[in-house]
Amino acid sequence: MNVRAQLSMVFHLDKCVGCHTCSISCKNIWTDRKGAEYMWWNNVETKPGTGYPSLWEDQEKYRGGWEEAGKDGLRLKLQGRARGLGNLFHNPALPTLDDYYEPWTYDYQHLFNAPAGDDQPTARTISMITGKPMNVEAGPNWDDDLSGSPVYAENDHNLSALTDEERQQLFQVERLVFFYLPRICNHCLNPGCVAACPSGAIYKRGEDGIVLVSQDRCRAWRMCVSGCPYKKVYYNWATGKSEKCILCYPRAECGQAQACFHSCIGRIRYTGVLLYDADGILDAAKAEDSKLVATQRDLILDPHDPAVLASARASGVPEQMLEAAQKSPVYQFVKVHKLALPLHAEFRTLPMLFYVPPLLPVTGGSNGNGGAYRLAEDFFSSLDSARVPLSYLARLFAAGNLSEVSAVYRRLMAVRLYQRGQRVGDVEPAEVKRALTEADLTAAEAEAIYRLTSMPTVAERFVVPPMAREVAVEATQDPLARKGETGIGYRHKPERGW
Numbered sequence: 117m118n119v120r121a122q123l124s125m126v127f128h129l130d131k132c133v134g135c136h137t138c139s140i141s142c143k144n145i146w147t148d149r150k151g152a153e154y155m156w157w158n159n160v161e162t163k164p165g166t167g168y169p170s171l172w173e174d175q176e177k178y179r180g181g182w183e184e185a186g187k188d189g190l191r192l193k194l195q196g197r198a199r200g201l202g203n204l205f206h207n208p209a210l211p212t213l214d215d216y217y218e219p220w221t222y223d224y225q226h227l228f229n230a231p232a233g234d235d236q237p238t239a240r241t242i243s244m245i246t247g248k249p250m251n252v253e254a255g256p257n258w259d260d261d262l263s264g265s266p267v268y269a270e271n272d273h274n275l276s277a278l279t280d281e282e283r284q285q286l287f288q289v290e291r292l293v294f295f296y297l298p299r300i301c302n303h304c305l306n307p308g309c310v311a312a313c314p315s316g317a318i319y320k321r322g323e324d325g326i327v328l329v330s331q332d333r334c335r336a337w338r339m340c341v342s343g344c345p346y347k348k349v350y351y352n353w354a355t356g357k358s359e360k361c362i363l364c365y366p367r368a369e370c371g372q373a374q375a376c377f378h379s380c381i382g383r384i385r386y387t388g389v390l391l392y393d394a395d396g397i398l399d400a401a402k403a404e405d406s407k408l409v410a411t412q413r414d415l416i417l418d419p420h421d422p423a424v425l426a427s428a429r430a431s432g433v434p435e436q437m438l439e440a441a442q443k444s445p446v447y448q449f450v451k452v453h454k455l456a457l458p459l460h461a462e463f464r465t466l467p468m469l470f471y472v473p474p475l476l477p478v479t480g481g482s483n484g485n486g487g488a489y490r491l492a493e494d495f496f497s498s499l500d501s502a503r504v505p506l507s508y509l510a511r512l513f514a515a516g517n518l519s520e521v522s523a524v525y526r527r528l529m530a531v532r533l534y535q536r537g538q539r540v541g542d543v544e545p546a547e548v549k550r551a552l553t554e555a556d557l558t559a560a561e562a563e564a565i566y567r568l569t570s571m572p573t574v575a576e577r578f579v580v581p582p583m584a585r586e587v588a589v590e591a592t593q594d595p596l597a598r599k600g601e602t603g604i605g606y607r608h609k610p611e612r613g614w
Contacts, residue, residue: 118394119417119428121437122305122325122468123368123387123580124446125377126456127298128569129474130528131384134296136160136257138376138385142300145375146362151354153219153244156256157361158376161297163512164272164286164504165259169215172347173273173460179209180345181308181463182401189402190464192311194343204314209342217254219244245353263294277511286505293503295474297512298384300376301348301361302459302467303327305392305415306401309360312343317358323434325468326363334358345463373578386572388444388579389437390468391417391428401464405515408461415466416451419444440581445568446470453565455524457513472569473509473521475528499525523555527565530555534562 142158161167175181175193185191194209222239230237243250259268264287275283286293303320307327310318317333318340320326329340329349334357340349341358349360364374372378377385392415403411417424419441428438441447449456449470456470499506499522506521514520530551537543552562568576 117427119391119424119431119433120394121433122390122392123363124390124468126386126446126449126470126472128384128472129295131382132296132298133382134160135381137379137381138298141375141379151352154216155350155359158300159256161299162260162262162294163297164263164269164275166268166271168256169211169347171273175345178211179342181465184402189398192308192343194312204337207338207342210338211341211347218250220250220252261294264292274508274511277507277516278505282505282507301327302346302469303363304468305397305466306464308343308345308465309340309349312339314339326365328362329358329360331357345465368580369582371580371582373580377578386445386577388446389441390444390446391419391424391441393417397466401466405462406517408515409457409517409520412458412461412466413451419447436581440579443579445577445579448568455527457520457524459513462515471513473513473524526555527557530557531562531565535566
């Protein structure tokens with residue numbers, strides 16, 4: 117057993133209101149620079165929708181993540197070493213600027229300096245790359261709330277898992293629905309960006325698992341952009357370097373929550389430490405699709421187990437990390453209550469950002485005579501009357517495994533019914549008991565889930581220990597160490613890092 121510590125996250129999608137406060141807080145701190153205008157280390161997408169960059173989930177187009185390779189285990193979907201050498205100067209799987217958007221500003225001076233005339237002067241859009249006038253055709257949140265759009269929603273790559281009947285139901289007027297999907301770098305256990313980088317500029321920190329880009333070693337090959345299936349590595353056209361989310365590691369090293377976490381008005385974000393067995397990464401990543409979620413969950417270790425603690429100490433995990441792991445809300449969501457799932461586990465990068473799927477509103481239906489719609493008879497909805505088909509949610513969060521998503525929804529619905537029965541009293545005790553039994557929950561567990569999801573304090577949502585800076589300072593003595601760079605951390609010694 118090779119125990120490592122990982123700073124991990126959970127996003128509770130039921131509470132996201134799509135305000136983009138997280139995106140703005142991140143951009144104000146990290147990407148408010150020339151060349152980084154189109155970088156959204158944190159972005160909020162509308163689902164169903166094409167996302168940002170456009171159709172990033174289509175790995176037949178972008179070739180991100182890993183694929184099974186028979187006896188060899190796994191190989192990069194992008195390319196092998198020989199093909200990588202041949203594609204150094206030509207990467208056909210690289211997203212173009214049109215897949216993001218061309219950054220623009222406005223010719224404000226024309227408003228102030230335009231000569232007098234009969235027409236109101238306007239501020240034309242100006243490209244921030246060429247400096248010439250341009251027509252804006254796309255943007256970072258261009259498809260916000262367009263759940264019924266034939267351009268965005270109907271081109272969602274995940275809809276390929278739906279039957280024609282399910283697709284038709286999803287786009288019926290009375291069933292139109294959308295939810296928000298905030299995304300940051302997942303800081304994966306098996307990151308494709310690290311493996312794809314020819315110059316070894318991307319690395320995973322030993323003390324907390326944060327994936328960073330060395331600005332000194334980056335040679336602008338941009339294989340990392342293609343290798344990341346989530347498209348969370350960006351190329352800075354002004355500096356000629358790749359950049360990505362650094363999980364606000366300067367804040368984390370001081371025990372503070374990340375900027376996007378701290379600014380979230382919906383309080384959807386949780387962060388904490390997970391302990392995992394590094395020796396099991398390969399087996400977990402090459403599991404068959406139906407078992408990917410379960411094997412990744414099995415990779416996470418019990419921080420209260422004496423054997424795990426002993427192995428962690430032997431691996432050099434500091435005591436403050438072990439204490440944080442025991443209080444981690446992420447561990448409660450992922451391992452104890454089994455409510456949070458990884459996004460697109462089939463990419464096989466073992467992402468360390470987990471999502472609680474949205475428990476969508478009740479559905480409406482026609483009375484058959486063209487009259488007013490009625491609410492579903494089961495007021496709190498059910499798996500049968502869910503407005504978004506479970507196959508769509510399973511494609512997003514469970515590599516297509518319907519049983520994993522169904523189990524999560526049974527728990528969420530059981531907690532909702534339990535609390536309704538406790539606080540309003542209009543749900544029969546027998547119905548509450550039946551729901552808890554089907555979800556394999558006790559009343560105490562339902563109460564614990566309710567408090568974790570609805571009433572956590574800041575200290576309960578953000579359990580971030582100071583990141584053992586004395587260890588990282590020692591690492592600066594290593595010849596491979598990098599310091600004084602924007603947007604990177606310190607490389608650990610080989611025996612302590614990746």
